[in-house]
Amino acid sequence: MSVPTDDNWQPKAIVFDLLTGLLNSWDLWDASTPSKTHQDGGRWRQRYLEITFGTGSYKPYEDLVKQAAAEVGLPASAPEALLKNWSSIKAWDEVPSVLQGLKAQGYKLGVITNCSKHSGYIAIRGVEEQASVGFETPFTFEAAVTAEESGFYKPVKEAYDAILPKLGVDAEDILFVAGSAGDVEGATNAGMKVVWHNKIGLMKKGNSVPLRESRTLDDALRGYLKESTVSITSSVTSDVETSSTIAPTSTSSPVLGTFNAIGQGGGASNTPARLPPPQYGSITLGGNNPSDVGPGVFSIEAGTGALFVDGSKICGFYGGGQSASVYVCNATPRTNEAPITCEQGQTDGGALKCSAPIMNCIEDNNDDNDPVCYATGGVWTQFMGFQLLGNYYLLSIGSQAAATGSNVPISLIIQAL
Structure with missing residues (x-):
């Protein structure tokens, strides 16, 4: 029409x-009712629309969702399930x-x-x-x-x-x-x-x-x-x-095959990036390298540009500020993480070129919840190492302005395997 x-x-x-x-979102409203039917979910959602569209000035959204459920005879478990599974x-x-x-x-x-x-x-x-x-x-x-x-x-x-x-x-x-x-x-x-x-x-x-x-x-x-x-x-x-x-293009397969990423900058120079304990899930450089932890084996996925180390996808974890810590992505994505992506066609001996989206993060009043972050446009491209102890560094990615003090600018040099 x-x-x-x-x-x-x-x-x-x-x-x-x-x-x-x-x-x-309608399917989630349906699935959150005890009957899991569109009949109950639809009545609830329609009442919610009537309430919000007649409210005018803002009142807490979650309160209106609960009010609508109660007014159509649904138990408190319905809005609880809806809000719990909201990210799905x-x-x-x-x-x-x-x-x-x-x-x-x-x-x-x-x-x-x-x-x-x-x-x-x-x-x-x-x-x-x-x-x-x-x-x-x-x-x-x-x-x-x-x-x-x-x-x-x-x-x-x-x-x-x-x-x-x-x-x-x-x-x-x-x-x-x-x-x-x-x-x-x-x-x-x-x-x-x-x-x-x-x-x-x-x-x-x-x-x-x-x-x-x-x-x-x-x-x-x-x-x-x-x-x-x-x-x-x-x-x-x-x-x-x-x-x-x-227009569909290339299939997903590693670019370069696999490679080590050798740090250059500060006390981390000439040390391989890796995934050692005790910083579980974090990418580190330098420090006392346990004998059973070798250099991380990196790859870049064609098409998506996703970065992997030892078979695990790599994300930036955000907490406000001008940088994100470089960690292994969670199986269930958290609200303050986003994948790190890298340029295609990179070559042996060159500096690894990757980026993470710039995020604005909103702290949740519940200390048990991660901050909710959303992209604001633009990317960060500067790898840096946070000097934890001596020449032991935790890898992050952020703005060039953030690479000061304990945050040392780092280049990761590709060493093909």
């Missing part, structure tokens, strides 16, 4: 509703390829969500990670705003206005991708043009009509999502639904 518009108009930015426009929400199948295609066309991309900062950025990180898997270019949004940050729930105008300074555009330059009828009305009243990705067939409300309405994201964006070349690795093409905008 579509309505007439100026054929020459093109947005400078495209902004999305998160929990329905990009994510299939999956994007709709076509979302990764659509986001990569729009990014390649040069659009600024953003998200506005009726969530708390904690829940919102967990879900945003999830979209960014899912839209990066198998693609040569990691995906990040240029801007994101939660209801807690703006102080308002959609469809209040202020909730939409809050993203304008972050994107540096006017409302009239934004195409908003709605996930619900309330978003169609709210974004239109905020001065944005709107398309509706009505994946689950929600009922229409209000007088505003979207430029286009469709059950799939790529079709909802018809006329804005054009042909472009975005490369993915063929090893994931069976799992990622691609459109004509996607």
